[in-house]
Structures are given as structure tokens and as C-alpha cells.
Amino acid sequence: MFFIFGWGHRNIKNFGSTLVQKCPICSHTSHYSLVRTRDWATLFFIPIFPYETKYYLECPVCKNAFELENENNIEKLKEIAELIEKFDNKEVTKKDLNKQYKVLVNGLKKEEKGEDKSDD
Numbered sequence: 001m002f003f004i005f006g007w008g009h010r011n012i013k014n015f016g017s018t019l020v021q022k023c024p025i026c027s028h029t030s031h032y033s034l035v036r037t038r039d040w041a042t043l044f045f046i047p048i049f050p051y052e053t054k055y056y057l058e059c060p061v062c063k064n065a066f067e068l069e070n071e072n073n074i075e076k077l078k079e080i081a082e083l084i085e086k087f088d089n090k091e092v093t094k095k096d097l098n099k100q101y102k103v104l105v106n107g108l109k110k111e112e113k114g115e116d117k118s119d120d
């Protein structure tokens with residue numbers, strides 16, 4: 001009896017549209033998508049448990065992605081994606097969308113950019 005164990009089975013989940021931003025790569029201004037990648041360990045090619053999860057904001061035009069590290073922001077961006085989806089489904093009015101969007105965007109913290117000094 002032997003086991004086939006593997007790493008790196010990846011699945012990708014797109015939470016939908018979030019912030020409107022201008023892409024520094026392709027210069028298009030559009031709703032960035034919140035994307036999650038999850039890498040799984042596999043046994044006989046069946047995913048058993050995830051060992052790495054990352055979140056990105058992805059430009060819908062050129063697919064360039066920026067990794068998110070602040071958990072607060074990830075939660076807020078999920079709420080923004082839900083809100084925009086509700087608006088697309090006509091479950092909230094444009095007025096409510098604008099109001100709630102503003103509150104959520106104001107709750108975002110600045111992502112640490114540049115060199116990462118805290119390596120713990």
C-alpha cells in the first residue's frame with residue numbers, strides 16, 4: 001500500500017467587484033475584483049486541507065493583482081463586493097449603495113507598502 005501525497009492544488013474564488021481604482025499597469029479605471037487563492041495539500045489528488053490562503057485585488061482589464069495583507073481590509077472588501085452584488089441584483093438602491101460604500105471605504109486601513117520589516 002502506498003500513498004500519493006501532493007501540494008499545490010490551487011483554487012481561486014472571485015468575490016466580485018470592489019473598489020474603483022486606476023490601474024498603474026494598464027491605466028484603466030475600473031472596479032477591482034477581490035480574489036482569493038487557496039493552495040491545498042492533496043491525498044490521491046483529492047484536496048485534504050488548505051495550507052496557504054492569499055487575497056488579492058485584481059485589475060479586471062489586465063489581471064494584474066496586488067496582494068492584500070490587512071485582514072480588516074479583506075473583510076471590508078468582502079462587504080463592498082456583497083454590497084455591489086446586491087445593487088446589481090436591485091436589492092439596494094443607488095442611494096443606499098453610495099451611502100454604505102462610503103462607510104466601508106472609510107473603514108479601510110492603508111495597506112503597508114514597500115519593504116516589509118516585520119518578518120514574524
Ligand SMILES: [Zn+2]
Pocket residue numbers: 023024025026027028059060061062063064
Ligand atoms: Zn490593469
